[in-house]
Amino acid sequence: MKFSVALASAIEALFANLLRSFLTMLGIIIGVASVMTMMAMGEGAKARIDEQISALGASTLTLRPGSMRRGGRSLGAGAAKPFTESDIAVLASLPYAQAVSGQLSKSVTAVSGQTNWSTSLTGTDAAYFEIHDWTPTEGRVFTDREVRTGAAVAVIGKSIVDNLFDGTDPLGQRIRVNNVPVSVIGVLSEKGQSSFGSDRDDVIFIPLGTARNRIIGAHRTTPKNVSRIEVMVADGYDLKEAQNKLGEYMRERRRIKAGADDDFMVFNIADFVRARSATQATMGVLLAFMAAVALFVGGVGVMNIMLVSVTERTREIGLRMALGARGSDIMVQFLAEAIVLCGTGGLIGVVLGFAGSWIAAKTGGWEMSISPQITLISLGAAVAVGLFFGYFPARRAARLNPIDALRYE
Amino acid sequence: MTKVYAMGDQKVHALRGIDLEIAPGDFTAIMGPSGSGKSTLMNLIGALDQPTSGEMLIEGHSLSTMRPDDLADLRNRTLGFVFQQFNLLPRANALQNVKLPLRYARHEQIDADARARECLELVGLGDRMDHRPAQLSGGQQQRVAIARALAGRPRIILADEPTGALDTKTSTDIMELLVKLNATGITIILVTHEPEVAEFARRRIHFRDGLIESDERRAA
Numbered sequence: 143m144k145f146s147v148a149l150a151s152a153i154e155a156l157f158a159n160l161l162r163s164f165l166t167m168l169g170i171i172i173g174v175a176s177v178m179t180m181m182a183m184g185e186g187a188k189a190r191i192d193e194q195i196s197a198l199g200a201s202t203l204t205l206r207p208g209s210m211r212r213g214g215r216s217l218g219a220g221a222a223k224p225f226t227e228s229d230i231a232v233l234a235s236l237p238y239a240q241a242v243s244g245q246l247s248k249s250v251t252a253v254s255g256q257t258n259w260s261t262s263l264t265g266t267d268a269a270y271f272e273i274h275d276w277t278p279t280e281g282r283v284f285t286d287r288e289v290r291t292g293a294a295v296a297v298i299g300k301s302i303v304d305n306l307f308d309g310t311d312p313l314g315q316r317i318r319v320n321n322v323p324v325s326v327i328g329v330l331s332e333k334g335q336s337s338f339g340s341d342r343d344d345v346i347f348i349p350l351g352t353a354r355n356r357i358i359g360a361h362r363t364t365p366k367n368v369s370r371i372e373v374m375v376a377d378g379y380d381l382k383e384a385q386n387k388l389g390e391y392m393r394e395r396r397r398i399k400a401g402a403d404d405d406f407m408v409f410n411i412a413d414f415v416r417a418r419s420a421t422q423a424t425m426g427v428l429l430a431f432m433a434a435v436a437l438f439v440g441g442v443g444v445m446n447i448m449l450v451s452v453t454e455r456t457r458e459i460g461l462r463m464a465l466g467a468r469g470s471d472i473m474v475q476f477l478a479e480a481i482v483l484c485g486t487g488g489l490i491g492v493v494l495g496f497a498g499s500w501i502a503a504k505t506g507g508w509e510m511s512i513s514p515q516i517t518l519i520s521l522g523a524a525v526a527v528g529l530f531f532g533y534f535p536a537r538r539a540a541r542l543n544p545i546d547a548l549r550y551e
Numbered sequence: 552m553t554k555v556y557a558m559g560d561q562k563v564h565a566l567r568g569i570d571l572e573i574a575p576g577d578f579t580a581i582m583g584p585s586g587s588g589k590s591t592l593m594n595l596i597g598a599l600d601q602p603t604s605g606e607m608l609i610e611g612h613s614l615s616t617m618r619p620d621d622l623a624d625l626r627n628r629t630l631g632f633v634f635q636q637f638n639l640l641p642r643a644n645a646l647q648n649v650k651l652p653l654r655y656a657r658h659e660q661i662d663a664d665a666r667a668r669e670c671l672e673l674v675g676l677g678d679r680m681d682h683r684p685a686q687l688s689g690g691q692q693q694r695v696a697i698a699r700a701l702a703g704r705p706r707i708i709l710a711d712e713p714t715g716a717l718d719t720k721t722s723t724d725i726m727e728l729l730v731k732l733n734a735t736g737i738t739i740i741l742v743t744h745e746p747e748v749a750e751f752a753r754r755r756i757h758f759r760d761g762l763i764e765s766d767e768r769r770a771a
C-alpha cells in the first residue's frame with residue numbers, strides 16, 4: 143500500500159472521530175506550543191544579549207589598573223600605578239588596535255539656570271564615540287583639537303537634556319559642572335537602560351584633559367592619568383588572542399617581573415554579560431526540558447488512544463488481512479494515523495507557539511524571532527513523537543493473527 | 552488435516568482427520584450441524600489459520616511452508632472471501648469497499664477504480680456505487696462483498712454461510728450470482744445450513760464431529 147493512500151485514510155480516520163482526535167492531540171499541541179515558545183524565548187533573549195554586548199562594544203577590551211586580588215586581599219584601583227595618556231598613544235599604534243580611548247569619571251552636580259541635576263561625568267576623547275558606536279542626534283562630538291587643548295565643551299546624553307533643559311534647545315547653552323562652565327556642542331542618541339539597570343543616557347562627556355585639570359583636579363598628583371582605557375580590536379583579529387597579546391604587552395611596558403602578578407586588568411565586557419546570561423540560559427534549558435516533558439506526555443496520550451483504536455478495530459484489521467493486507471500494510475496504516483494525529487497537533491501547536499512567542503516577546507521586551515528552523519524543529523519533534531509512540535500500537539496491530547482478529551468480538 | 556483448539560486444559564478437536572481434494576472450477580457446498588468444523592476448514596483453506604497436523608495445498612503449493620507475506624499475497628490474488636456478516640467498512644461507500652483489496656495488490660498495476668466499477672456492475676449494483684453499507688439492503692451488502700471478493704480476480708471464492716443473514720428470495724439471487732461466477736471458471740466453496748442453497752452446488756460434503764460424513768456429487 144502506498145504511503146500517500148495510508149495518509150489519506152489516516153486523515154479520514156482523524157475526521158471520523160473529531161472530538162477524540164482533538165483531545166488526543168491536546169498534549170501534542172501544548173507540547174509543541176511550549177517547545178516553540180521556549181525556543182523563541184531563548185532566541186529572543188540571546189538576541190537581546192548579543193545586542194547588549196554589541197552596545198557595550200563586542201570587540202572592545204578594557205584596561206584598568208589594580209588587580210582583582212593579591213594574596214587574598216583585594217586592592218583598590220588607586221593602589222596600583224595608573225595608566226597615562228602616553229599609554230593611549232602607544233596602544234593606538236598596535237596593529238590590532240582599531241581605536242583607543244581613555245576615560246576618567248566622577249559623580250558631579252550639573253546646573254543649568256535654576257535646575258540642579260546629579261549625574262556622572264566622563265572625561266574622554268573622540269575615539270570613545272567610535273568605540274561605542276554612539277552618534278549625536280544633534281550637534282557633534284569633540285574634535286581631536288578640542289581634546290588636545292582642553293576646550294570647555296560638553297556632549298550630553300538624552301536624560302541630561304530631559305532633566306536640565308525642559309524642552310529648550312540645549313545646543314550652545316552653558317551648563318555648570320561642579321561650578322565649571324562648559325557649553326553643549328552635541329546631544330547623543332538614546333541608549334536606554336543598560337543590562338545592569340542603570341540609565342546610560344544620564345551622562346555628560348567632556349574632553350579628558352578638561353575633566354582632569356578643571357573638575358577632577360588630579361593633575362597635580364597624577365598628571366596625564368586615565369583611570370580606564372578601552373581598546374577596540376580591529377577586524378580580523380581574534381578578541382581572546384588580542385586580549386592575551388595586550389596583557390603581555392602591558393606587562394612588558396609596566397616592567398612586571400616574570401612570576402609576579404599583574405597590577406592591571408584586561409577584560410572584555412562581553413564575558414561579563416555572557417556570564418550573567420549563563421543563568422538565563424540554564425533557566426531556558428530547564429523550560430525547554432519541561433516543554434519536552436509535555437511533548438512526551440502528549441506522546442503517551444497518543445500511544446494510549448492508538449492502543450484503544452487497535453483494539454476497537456481488531457475485526458477491521460482481520461478483514462484487511464483476509465483481503466490480502468500484509469503485516470507491514472497494517473503497520474503503515476497505524477503509523478500514518480499516529481503521524482497525522484501528531485502532525486496536525488504539531489501544526490496547531492505551531493500556531494499557538496507563534497502566539498505564545500509573541501506574548502513572551504511583548505512581556506520580555508525583545509523582538510519576536512521565530513526562525514523557520516524553530517518551526518521545522520517543532521513540527522519535526524511532533525512527527526517524531528508520532529512515529530515513536532505510534533510504533534508500539536502499530537506493531538501490535540501488524541502482529542495480529544488474521545483469524546483471531548477476524549473473530550474478535 | 553486435523554485441527555485441535557486448546558482451551559486451557561481442555562482440547563477441542565474441531566477437525567479429526569479430513570482428507571479432501573477440490574478440483575479447479577468446481578462448486579462445492581459444505582454442510583453439517585453446528586460445531587462440526589465447517590468454518591474451521593474454511594479458515595484453513597483460506598490461509599487464515601494453520602492445521603494442527605496435515606498439510607493444506609493450494610494449486611500445488613503447501614501453505615505451511617509459506618511466509619506470512621506470501622500468505623497475504625495468496626489471499627489477495629488467489630482467494631476471495633465472502634462472510635456471513637458481510638464485513639464491509641461502514642464509513643466507506645460501495646466503490647471504496649470494493650477497492651479495498653486492490654490497495655494491497657502489489658504485483659500488478661491495476662486501475663482500481665475501473666476494476667471496482669466493473670465488479671459492481673457484474674453483481675448488478677452499478678447504480679449504488681456511492682451508497683454506504685447502512686444505505687443498502689442485506690442482499691445488496693452481500694453483493695458488494697462479493698464484488699469485493701472478485702476485485703482481485705481470484706481463482707477461488709470462499710463463502711462461509713453467505714446467505715445466513717438473508718431471506719430465501721435474496722439467498723436465491725446471491726446463489727444465482729455465484730453460479731454465474733462459477734460458470735466463468737472460478738472455483739467456489741461455500742458453507743451452508745440450508746439444503747435449498749446447497750442445491751446450487753455440484754458437490755455436497757457433509758460434516759459431522761470434525762469428520763466427513765458423506766461426499767456426493769449431483770448428477771449432471
Ligand SMILES: Nc1ncnc2c1ncn2[C@@H]1O[C@H](COP(=O)(O)OP(=O)(O)OP(=O)(O)O)[C@@H](O)[C@H]1O
Pocket residue numbers: 556557558563564565583584585586587588589590591592
Ligand atoms: N478459536 C477457537 N477456540 C476454541 N474452540 C474453537 C475455536 N473455533 C472453533 N472452535 C470449536 O471448534 C469446533 C468447530 O467449530 P466451527 O466454527 O468450525 O463449527 P461450524 O461447523 O462452523 O459451526 P456453525 O455451523 O455453528 O458455524 C466447535 O466445537 C467450536 O467450539
Ligand SMILES: [Mg+2]
Pocket residue numbers: 589590591711
Ligand atoms: Mg461456522
